[in-house]
Amino acid sequence: MEMLEIIKQLSSLYKKFPTVGSKSATRLAYATLNLTSDERKQLIEALEYCNVKLSKCPTCGSFFEDKCPFCSDPNREKDKILVVSDSKDIYSIENTNSYKGLYYTLNGLLSPLKNQDQEKIGINKLYAKVINEKIKEVILALPTSFEGENTSFYISHLFKNDKVSVTRIAYGIPVGTNLEYLDQLTISRSLNGRKEMDKE
């Protein structure tokens, strides 16, 4: 028997989620059909809530209902900006209580293969913000992957003629690890032990 059209549709949507391949997507699609109709209703309501109530901050990329809790907070230190490639990393850093500056989320990482350039991922916008708002320190907390390293070096080089300090969090963190998997103490230490980057 041919797979139900709705299973195909649901699977192709679930495949958009991180780490979900074809098989898991199909499994999730069937699991959705196996939910009670009440559970499916809750799912619909939660998704509808995301659609109607939530906005994404164009600067730091965090989600909010009313106004961005970081960019609009007058008590944040406005002379520091911490750069991540995924807005969920902001919450890993916030949980440490070690950082009170601003945030900026890139739209990905520099990757010639995926045709990601500095304009698309928002590096030009970051540069303009730092210069216009006289931010003194750019703290890079990008992944330690090849693309992450490449992007960190590109950004530090960009500021070579500016009086802006570019630092990166101290990766005593194993290569390839994402912030979301680290405990608060490790993140807090790597933040406090951040190092100045060579701009050349």
Ligand SMILES: [Zn+2]
């Ligand atoms: Zn924001």
